[in-house]
Amino acid sequence: MSRIVLLALAALAACGRTGEVTLFAAASLGEALPDLRAAAPVAFKTSLEATSTLARQVERGAPADLLLSADSLWKDYLASRGLVREARPLLRNVLALLVREGGEIPRDREALRRGAFPRIAVAEETVPAGRYARAALAGLGLEERFFPCRSAPAAVWALQSGAADACVAYATDARAPGVVVAFLFDAPSDPAVVYWALLLRDGREARRLYAWLSSAESMALFRLHGFLPLD
Amino acid sequence: MEPSLLSALLLSAAAGAAAIAVDLLPAILVARLLSRPTTRGRALLSSLVHLPIVLPPVVTGYLLLLLLGRNGPVGSLLAGIGVQIPFTFLACVVAAAVVSFPFLVGALRAALESLDPRLEGLALTLGDTPLRAFRRVTLPLAAPGLWASIVLGFARALGEFGATVVLAGSLEGETRTLSLAVYGILDRPGQEGRAALFCLVSVGLAVVSLVLYEWLLTRQKRRRAW
Numbered sequence: 284m285s286r287i288v289l290l291a292l293a294a295l296a297a298c299g300r301t302g303e304v305t306l307f308a309a310a311s312l313g314e315a316l317p318d319l320r321a322a323a324p325v326a327f328k329t330s331l332e333a334t335s336t337l338a339r340q341v342e343r344g345a346p347a348d349l350l351l352s353a354d355s356l357w358k359d360y361l362a363s364r365g366l367v368r369e370a371r372p373l374l375r376n377v378l379a380l381l382v383r384e385g386g387e388i389p390r391d392r393e394a395l396r397r398g399a400f401p402r403i404a405v406a407e408e409t410v411p412a413g414r415y416a417r418a419a420l421a422g423l424g425l426e427e428r429f430f431p432c433r434s435a436p437a438a439v440w441a442l443q444s445g446a447a448d449a450c451v452a453y454a455t456d457a458r459a460p461g462v463v464v465a466f467l468f469d470a471p472s473d474p475a476v477v478y479w480a481l482l483l484r485d486g487r488e489a490r491r492l493y494a495w496l497s498s499a500e501s502m503a504l505f506r507l508h509g510f511l512p513l514d
Numbered sequence: 515m516e517p518s519l520l521s522a523l524l525l526s527a528a529a530g531a532a533a534i535a536v537d538l539l540p541a542i543l544v545a546r547l548l549s550r551p552t553t554r555g556r557a558l559l560s561s562l563v564h565l566p567i568v569l570p571p572v573v574t575g576y577l578l579l580l581l582l583g584r585n586g587p588v589g590s591l592l593a594g595i596g597v598q599i600p601f602t603f604l605a606c607v608v609a610a611a612v613v614s615f616p617f618l619v620g621a622l623r624a625a626l627e628s629l630d631p632r633l634e635g636l637a638l639t640l641g642d643t644p645l646r647a648f649r650r651v652t653l654p655l656a657a658p659g660l661w662a663s664i665v666l667g668f669a670r671a672l673g674e675f676g677a678t679v680v681l682a683g684s685l686e687g688e689t690r691t692l693s694l695a696v697y698g699i700l701d702r703p704g705q706e707g708r709a710a711l712f713c714l715v716s717v718g719l720a721v722v723s724l725v726l727y728e729w730l731l732t733r734q735k736r737r738r739a740w
Contacts, residue, residue, distance in 0.1 A: 305685060310701070313702060328685055328686055328687050328688060329685070329686055330683055330684050330685040330686065330690075331684075331698065332683075332684060340601060340683045343579060343583055343584075343600060343601070344583060344584045344589075344598065344600050344601060345600070345601035345683055345685075346598065346601060346602065433701060434701060436701055436702045436703060437701045437702075439703045440700075440701065440702065440703045443703050443704075456703075459703035459704055460703070460704050462703070
């Protein structure tokens with residue numbers, strides 16, 4: 284019995300190590316994170332979820348140093364609760380309609396509405412990708428076909444696996460195998476997708492990572508994964 | 515082995531072991547109380563203990579978050595001494611401890627009830643205190659049952675998901691246990707191979723645990739036959 288207690292204490296001690304920066308990042312940034320981690324001057328731990336999930340965790344006391352938010356609404360939400368030290372816009376992305384390779388490819392919203400797409404995967408309403416998607420398809424009467432998913436990558440997965448017939452996610456998500464971009468929502472009237480970097484807790488290493496994320500080196504890595512710099 | 519799999523596996527194992535360590539003494543006490551027909555309020559105690567089995571785990575997690583969060587009655591006290599439970603490794607331990615507790619109690623209680631109460635009575639007539647009689651006579655006789663309950667509780671802790679995802683989040687290397695890692699993988703396109711590997715490991719652990727559990731139960735039953 285004492286052996287179990289000792290093992291547990293050793294495990295607790297091992298896991299209680301501090302000093303590493305904790306970065307919460309919007310799920311749609313997931314593909315870029317391994318490259319960022321390899322190049323960043325600061326070691327960091329990550330949690331990848333929908334921005335809304337991460338923001339709610341931060342609000343409930345999750346010890347995150349930085350949050351990469353996929354929209355400004357959740358940034359404002361956290362800021363209004365006094366949880367944001369500093370914030371700056373980081374990147375742009377473009378909303379896209381994705382379909383499976385080899386099937387019907389609608390060229391615009393109207394074609395999507397008339398085509399055989401009974402289920403359109405979108406992220407949940409509280410998730411930035413879900414809110415953008417609903418804004419982009421507003422007024423077409425497509426709401427009944429929406430198939431809500433936990434995050435933008437989860438919506439792409441629903442499309443890939445056949446659970447949905449089309450998907451509104453980001454252009455960067457089209458790199459998933461078997462998925463193609465049918466069209467982009469890049470007109471001036473379409474929602475502008477801007478990622479924000481938020482510094483939530485002050486600390487030397489956290490600040491260093493925060494500064495590095497806006498550097499030319501980090502931008503080059505983001506661009507490699509299809510993200511766009513701010514104009 | 516894939517580093518994220520190893521990290522998730524170690525986290526799950528560490529959280530499970532810590533949870534059992536926290537649970538063990540209270541579980542022995544409660545199993546003892548429930549195994550005695552003379553205990554007053556037995557039905558109420560039993561209901562309370564089994565609550566985490568029937569409550570949706572997400573609800574258990576949320577209730578724990580309310581209790582242990584910064585503004586919660588316990589969380590604010592702990593914050594005073596610089597301890598944070600939600601969204602840290604401790605949250606995985608607490609979640610696992612709460613959901614495993616009824617499994618520990620259940621298996622142990624069955625083992626205690628299967629013993630001949632006259633043996634402990636005999637020890638008392640020979641001058642042992644009740645605590646000593648329990649520790650020296652009853653508990654050793656129930657040892658296989660105790661180990662079986664530990665194995666079952668540990669297995670349940672390894673599989674814990676619902677309460678953990680609410681209370682602990684999914685921070686790699688800190689709170690992303692095996693179940694949370696699987697859930698995270700399922701969310702992302704093009705990860706079928708990894709998902710299969712993680713699921714295989716989970717199934718393997720569950721099967722080994724249950725086989726061990728059954729073996730220990732058989733040993734306990736043999737003691738009863740004496």
